[in-house]
Amino acid sequence: MKDFRVSKDDELSLTQQLVNGICRWIEARRIRPGTRLPSIRQLARDKQVSHSRVIEAYERLVSLGILESRQGKGFFLAEPLAAQSDDAADTPQVNDASWQPLTQPSQDRLNLCCGWIPDAWREPQVVGFAIRQVTRTDPDSLFSYSSPLGLPLLRQQIQQRLERMDVRVGHEQILTTQGVSHAMDLLVRSLLKPGDCVLVESPGYPNLFNLLQAAGVRLLSISRTQDGPDIRRLEALLQEHRPRCLFINSMYHNPTGTSLRPATAHRLLQLAEIHDFHIIEDDTYADLHNGAGIRLASLDSQNRVIYVASFSKTLSGSLRVGYLVSSADQVRRLAQFKSVTSLGTSRFVESVVATLLGNGAYRKLLQRLRERLDKAMAQTLRHLEAYGWETFAEPVGGMFVWARCAPFGFARLNQVAAACGVMLSSGDAYYLDGQDSDWIRINVAYADDPRATAFFERLAAERDRQPGLKCSAAGDSGYSLSAAD
């Protein structure tokens, strides 16, 4: 525990300094529950304080539920630790597979289904540079409230980025939000009322289902196909229902990784016109896009599309910066709502993102990230094929492959994964009706980890041992399909 010092000159008591220092040490080193803390004697010697100080500090931490004392054995990190008591006992009972990966300690297991890039791909020096620059040179961003629409400089940068994607809008049509979920919440609150009917894709994003269900909205589901939402099903639903809007991922759909075909996109807009509904285009994975791709917002000339995106998947999920694009009138109403419900977003983090967009660092970071993801995607698809997995589609980019490995259901996949040190999330939550699913969402950025490889190999071996089943190295997907049915 060399990370901290205690001093009599500090205004905090020695005990409190010890308590704070130990907490920081636990957080910084990601100490695991059950780990034994240094003995009282040892810590007292290290920090040059009396034994009674250390005992007091340890006891305070026990009373906080952070440590536990085991008779005659010493003090141990409690299970659940304060950090994890949020993350396990206190975790909201949300019908959402994505929460588990968000909130469970993953340091010991490979989180193969998670929705973010690996630690090693993060670029702390790039983000840190912008943070230091804003901190040093922009005291207003450090201290002042933001204006209702969000930092003008950031909105101008976003406008330029949109223009490069052929989405031409004025800066008054852009509203910054605390991320995509916040944008969705503002939209749901301002566009929908209980009992309204909306269209969602299934499989789709579980947190969106939760948000809409919390708003008392009726959800109609459309299957996601390789080309986008199932247009026939959509047309049939539109004969009977009058939905207010359709929620969709155009590019790199979560969880299937599929992207809209141009003809599907065009037809969607036609249907939105004819049946008078809005399309809410969630482009969370926009910036992972490498090359040509279709966005409804770029095709739209009738203000049918409300576009939503964020910097959470590329820069940082912690900063909480996203935005939405709609008509100027709508944006003005949403800005009012944003102000009343949160006094606005953080000018500081918006200025950090604007700095990264303005100085070209974001563009370069994206280049590196896309190259890594493209490589990982190609490799993962090869591996999955070799190990006899079935993929829903071959994504042209992004982070996710939706795949299954017949004849195994999720329970067995998860057992084998756990034995290999891999954590999986069930695909069930991605279906609106929570149906049993043998599909899982694989994050390609983690798929070449040795633990993932061990998982794939062990599963293939297990299948080979089953009578009548054999894993072809060439990936006999027809075969595995029939075994799955």
Added chain:
Amino acid sequence: MKDFRVSKDDELSLTQQLVNGICRWIEARRIRPGTRLPSIRQLARDKQVSHSRVIEAYERLVSLGILESRQGKGFFLAEPLAAQSDDAADTPQVNDASWQPLTQPSQDRLNLCCGWIPDAWREPQVVGFAIRQVTRTDPDSLFSYSSPLGLPLLRQQIQQRLERMDVRVGHEQILTTQGVSHAMDLLVRSLLKPGDCVLVESPGYPNLFNLLQAAGVRLLSISRTQDGPDIRRLEALLQEHRPRCLFINSMYHNPTGTSLRPATAHRLLQLAEIHDFHIIEDDTYADLHNGAGIRLASLDSQNRVIYVASFSKTLSGSLRVGYLVSSADQVRRLAQFKSVTSLGTSRFVESVVATLLGNGAYRKLLQRLRERLDKAMAQTLRHLEAYGWETFAEPVGGMFVWARCAPFGFARLNQVAAACGVMLSSGDAYYLDGQDSDWIRINVAYADDPRATAFFERLAAERDRQPGLKCSAAGDSGYSLSAAD
């Protein structure tokens, strides 16, 4: 415009570098609308680029609405500037005096009624130190999503602070939010439904009125007296209505600056028990408190009080960190709602605040801030008395004095203020019914500015000139009252 350089080696075009650089310069130097920009020739020479590059950049800025070109005279900062087009034209039409000061350019006028501390009182080195420390040492806070309840280390620090105020709660009873408004929004959404009836103080916080009205809730107002809400009026209302909750500031009420008397606090809790309603104690100004003071949350033993506070008034309004305290069950439900509606708060800014709380810097910063405010409060009360203003009460601390200067109504106050370079906000918005008010909220931190002094003097002189009216230097408040009626 020495703040930036352009280079052919940059991946952005020279024109775009100019555009970005000029925008940063405008923001950093707070250039005022109508200011003439450097001539094309001069900027081209400074930046060693061709004239056509500068023309292109200026024209792009014109097309963005940031500059305007005046025939034969050059380029000028447009009115409204992009920054201010949000802040004026795009500003939500919110019935809230506090928005104007939030969003209007104030660099040229003294914002005497605003709700934050002066630039010169900010402590960028203290906040900057914590930001750099988190950026350098805590990559998880820089990149990862937060857990639903908020950063455990911050919640532990908050728990300790509450304990020093005699509010004893477990860490599972604390939920971090994006500030007090966000906390209020979560509470309103989870506790209230349209048609429910709630109690608010009037005068009171306009944004709270807006939030409750947006939620379709019926508002019953109770006058704020020097001792807290008018208990007789409250008792009378409780004979006829069944309110779900009462919203209140215990300490340093906004806008009157008054604090609860212990007997009032005790009676409020009794009434909440008898009539089965919750009290939502908004303690936004908690940390400006210097010495003894009463909180409902510290008296409460029956889970009647939900406590809400933030670091916006002391550390930074930009970081957006606040919290609420309630029963563990309630907090768990609110955490779920927080997750679904925003995927959680920013771990980065929470870690910055936890650092400042943990290393003692926040406590020292508060000490300095309180000393400044106490001095400013005493001086402002002296000045107001000398200039013949009537004060609603003599606040024991905090930021605000609620005052009026008979016989002048707001319109005349505002005219004189404008002539002295002072910006005022009308007191009307603080009343639930938007009644005409001659009271204004004075922020004592700005009251010794020469522009404020000029305003007070000029007003006193004007009163002296009016027949039958005379400004007594000793502050004959009975006299000015009679003139006002």
